[in-house]
Amino acid sequence: MQERIVITGMGIVSAIGTSVEENLEALLKRESGLGRLSLFDSIYKDQIQVGEVKLTDKELEESLQMDLNDNYTRTTLLGIYAAKQAVENASIEDINDCRTGLISSTSVGGMDYIERYYTEFATNPQVVKYITSQEAGASTDKIANYLGLKGYVSTISTACSSAANAIMMGCRMIKSGKLDRVIVGGTDALSKFTINGFNTLMILSDSLNSPFDQDRKGLNLGEAAAYIVIEKESIARNANRAILGVVSGYGNANDAFHQTASSENGEGAYLAMEKALTMAGLESNQIDYINAHGTATPNNDLSEGRAIERIFVDKVPYFSSTKPYTGHTLAAAGAIEAVYSLLAIGHQKVFANLNFKTPMEELNIQPQTETLDLPLQHVMSNSFGFGGNCSTVIFSKA
Amino acid sequence: MSKNTIYINGLGSVSIQEQSRNFDLSTMLEIQQGINLAKQPSYKDLMPPASLRRMSKGVKMGMYAAKIALQESDIKTPDAIITGTGLGCLIDSEKFLELLLENDENHLTPTAFIQSTHNTVGGQIALQMGCKGYNFTYVHQNSSFESALLDAFLQIKGSELENALVGGIDEVGSSTYKNLQIAEKINTEEQLFESGVNAAEGATFFFLNKEATEKSYAEILDISIENTMDKNRIETFLSDNNIAIQEVGSLFLGSCELAVDKEYFSSFESLFPTAEKVLYKRYVGHHHTASAFGLLLAAEHAQKQVCNEKYTLLYNQFEGKDHSLILLKKC
Known part of the structure; x- marks a missing residue:
């Protein structure tokens, strides 16, 4: 019989909190994280509700003790923040102590920084470093580097189902015997690109979203990152890790x-x-x-x-x-x-x-x-x- | 895990070359310095004009290559569609972003946005073929295609799928490529940069099946993708598959012939002193999924081999990252 695949760690940063505990508390207290857009300017900022992570890029960089001169986008920073939590939550001391992979997902990659500097690339040498952050996989690479992970690293982008698909491929890598453990999840920062895209589709609500309601008016966009650590059950049991689910x-x-x-x-x-x-x-x-x-x-x-x-x-x-x-x-x-x-x-x-x-x-x-x-x-x-x-x-x- | 075998039974491509398959290295065009656009085939033979008008270049190239690969395999609808792309649907992404910036978020229409998502090509192929099966898109830089191939390989091997359509697609987006020239990552016609590549675009698709046919090109024995490289890995990979180094007759390498990645390729080649080698990016140019074209050449090469040479090994990496190995066996 196929050995079970268990979850031993999770990390999350979203509009309702920068840790698993904060997210749980908000869910139980029925507290929404939605509000007005403050991250960047947009002509829609007073018309839409968004779910922003309540940390600036600088705060994220500082809390992660990262090199401020590198080309980290917000998508990358949120990803590192959540992935680090997941690994710590699983009490993994050496990320490479078994065959470990990382499968992340993102919809628009580094678009948050590309759209900010798009018109400056030809004239401002200081922002040229962000050009290569457009690749969706660039954020995943940086997460792997931050974690010191050496092994299979990949990225999935199938729009809004991406992270669920990252979980599936992670399980497949374990079932096939290619890996013992995989960190799987996804990261997406808010961007003008997606706000305007969903706006043209006329599916952004001007009020708080109301799923499955007769009078629902559309969605509110949010930004977040979350990762879970999935492992072969025997590896988790041998390390005496708490098993959060299967x-x-x-x-x-x-x-x-x-x-x-x-x-x-x-x-x-x-x-x-x-x-x-x-x-x-x-x-x-x-x-x-x-x-x-x-x-x-x-x-x-x-x-x-x-x-x-x-x-x-x-x-x-x-x-x-x-x-x-x-x-x-x-x-x-x-x-x-x-x-x-x-x-x-x-x-x-x-x-x-x-x-x-x-x-x-x-x-x-x-x-x-x-x-x-x-x-x-x-x-x-x-x-x-x-x-x-x-x-x-x-x-x-x- | 079951021991299903995986065969390449059909292939098709759009590239800077004239045709979609049956390539001969001695007559193939070579890449020019700078940015090279793919030779666009006559799409109307394979696709209705009404749907062609709505398709972006990447979708057209992908759809065409996919149809050729399926046609060759006598298959109408695959069980799964798995694609890889480094930068996705760049032309529509740029179009939407540029209009957004120029018009300060006013007067935008949804078409370009809808077609800008990375899984547009995979989704459009599914829509056209009525394929309700598994549909994934990998976007991991220079192992985007290899990731898609690995997914299909594992699912056929593990009996989750009987067959799969797998492809790599990347299109030139003029602004993005111009930006990459500013960043000195892509050469201009006038200037060669130290870490500049000669870039191109294209789409290459494969139909994989657990059953071999008379037309089968090669068997895929194994695939490995890692973000770093150590020399022992190649020997381990081969010995895991019970193959001795001297049994590998040909190497297909994703080298851009740059100073920055020379050492990876030369130390790889040094393990196989007698093997024949092909640097496929000379014929297809660099793009994130150029390795799909490399696999096409290797598969055709394997099929044509008449001597005892049984195994072909592909190695790709870029800037010291995304190291992939694909092992083929002659059918």
Whole structure:
């Protein structure tokens, strides 16, 4: 039988906190991290709500004791901050004491700095160093260097499902025997590029996002980074590490419907959840809680809601979206929500879906709106992205 | 883990070369100093004009190479689509960013943004082919393609998939490449920089299957990707696959022939004194996924070999990072 893949560490920095504990506290206290944009100027700054990490680039650099003259972008800094926490949380002393890899994800790479200096590259030699930070993989390389990790290092970018996919590839590397341990997750800083991009799609809400509500108006963007340490169970047990959960199943499928919109019946989402259940060897009624993708766009919530109704038929588990706390953190979302799923398991809590008032006409289900104490054995986390990309990961209690 | 074997059963490419496959090193074009654009094939033979108009260059190149690779394998829809790209859909990214900056965030339309995401090519291929299977995109610099190939390799080997369409795509974006010339990472027509490459663009796709066919080019025995290199790794990699150094007949190297990476390639080559070697970037230019074209050449070379030479080894790295090994066996 295949050895289990366990989670032994997690690190997170998001709009609701710069540590796992702060994030948990905000989730339990129902405190949203959304607010007005302050990181950079934008003509939309008074019209939109965003989830900013409450640390400046300088504060991040200082707390990480990094060389201020290097070309770290905010995406990179957030990534290092969260990955370092994850490694410390797992009490790993020598990152290379077994075959360790790093699989990160990001949607726009170093775009936050590229857009800032784009018009200056030809004239200002001091900013030329940021040109190569455009490569999405540059942030991952810097995280690996900071951790002193030598081994398999890679980056995935499938828009908003990226980090869930990083978790999957990490598991695959362990199952195949190529690696013993992988640090997996994602990082994305806010940028003008993404704010304007989502604005042109007319899916940014001017108020706080309200997933699965009949009157939902769209999403709020956020920035964040999160990583989890996944290991072969024997390695974790030998090192006496605390086991935070097990990755018991995952699946990725393509909606093959539209470049940015999801199909009405949520075919891709359905297939991803079905694959994950099959791999986990679970019946749908064994899932206790779903941390939904729930971006609060009209299209996503309808498509995901329908897919959930189809797969769980007459016994839909408790579900909620945590996007009202953090905003939609794009490539990092799958990792943020992996941490939240593991916190749900660790503390036996279902987190409340904020801002919900009216059930959707098209659905017979509605999200959990109060924090709930519940015995949780299996938690499902959904992440869907542009390009029809649909991903599901199932975490279980060890 | 099961012991499925993985074969390359179809391939296709768009590059600076005239054709999409069947290359002969002696007649191939060589890269010019500076930035080289890919020779664009006649897309209308393979794709309906209405959908062509909406496609960006990278999508067109990727779609074309993918279709050729599948056509050759007599396959309509693959089980999975896995792509690699270093810089993604640069042309649309630049277009959206430049309009944003010029118009101070006003008057923007979504098309360029929609097509700017790194997984656009993989998503568009899935959409066109109605492929609802696994769909991943790797964006890790000079091992983007190798990461995609490794994913497919492990899934076929582990019986998660029976087959997969795997490709690497990178397009020249004029502003980004100009910026890279300012950073002295890409040569200009007039000036050679110490760590400047001769850049190009292209797309190369492979159809991989667990069953061999009469048309199979080669078997992929193993793949290894690491962010650093030590000399023992190559010997370990070969011995893990029960292959002796002298059994490797040809080397395909991703060298840009720069002073900065010379030592990596020369110490690699020194392990194989009698092997034939091909520096494939002379024919395809440097881009993050040039190694996909290197694998295409190596696969065609393996298929044509008539002598006893059984194994081909590919090695790629850039600026001391992203060291990858791909081991091929003649079918």
